[in-house]
Amino acid sequence: MQKLVQGVHNFQMEIVGAQRDFFRRLAEGQTPIALFITCSDSRISPNLLTQTEPGDLFILRNAGNIVPPYTPSTIGGEAATIEFAVSVLGVHDIIICGHSHCGAMKGLLNPESLKDTPAVEHWLGNAEATRRIMKEKYSDLDGERLLTATVEENTLVQLENLRTHPSVRAKVAAGKLNLHAWVYKLETGEVFDFNPLEGQFVPLSERPAAESESKLIRRIERSI
Numbered sequence: 323m324q325k326l327v328q329g330v331h332n333f334q335m336e337i338v339g340a341q342r343d344f345f346r347r348l349a350e351g352q353t354p355i356a357l358f359i360t361c362s363d364s365r366i367s368p369n370l371l372t373q374t375e376p377g378d379l380f381i382l383r384n385a386g387n388i389v390p391p392y393t394p395s396t397i398g399g400e401a402a403t404i405e406f407a408v409s410v411l412g413v414h415d416i417i418i419c420g421h422s423h424c425g426a427m428k429g430l431l432n433p434e435s436l437k438d439t440p441a442v443e444h445w446l447g448n449a450e451a452t453r454r455i456m457k458e459k460y461s462d463l464d465g466e467r468l469l470t471a472t473v474e475e476n477t478l479v480q481l482e483n484l485r486t487h488p489s490v491r492a493k494v495a496a497g498k499l500n501l502h503a504w505v506y507k508l509e510t511g512e513v514f515d516f517n518p519l520e521g522q523f524v525p526l527s528e529r530p531a532a533e534s535e536s537k538l539i540r541r542i543e544r545s546i
């Protein structure tokens with residue numbers, strides 16, 4: 323805890339002290355660039371990996387970067403956060419970012435390891451489709467390759483769940499909101515982005531900066 327207290331002290335003295343105008347402007351309101359949905363894992367720092375500042379990202383975190391599908395019985399913190407970001411803040415992009423070595427995904431693959439954590443077990447029920455896809459489609463994989471594929475597949479499953487949220491669906495239909503599935507490899511700092519054209523995750527550094535998923539999909543639709 324002492325590390326945190328010392329950190330707050332240093333932050334106030336060195337960071338805020340040197341950028342007083344910037345921090346004062348934050349009090350006037352927020353216009354974040356994107357809603358960033360990722361895992362609670364302590365090894366992920368959304369602002370660090372995207373090199374963004376306070377005010378740039380509206381962040382939603384939970385174990386396994388999960389988005390419960392929108393139903394009257396599942397309206398909770400996730401649905402409210404998504405609705406606020408889309409309908410009130412008007413973000414133009416939502417990123418679901420999974421990551422390598424995800425403990426939640428390990429638990430999903432080994433349900434017997436969750437016996438003493440019933441809340442986690444219940445929560446991971448929102449990723450049941452991921453578990454079943456892995457069983458049906460990737461039964462030849464094991465170890466690290468299975469975990470990596472599970473992390474990737476789960477971001478796509480959660481992206482589909484995101485599309486069930488009315489606010490998201492309406493903005494996507496109107497061409498005002500782009501959805502992205504990312505995987506962060508924490509041991510190298512690499513970020514992989516799902517490319518619908520190729521049907522696979524590719525290094526984000528290889529993607530043209532201005533390209534968006536909806537543009538890609540429109541291009542696919544035109545080419546069919």
Ligand SMILES: [Zn+2]
Pocket residue numbers: 361362363385386387421423424425426427
């Ligand atoms: Zn995780």
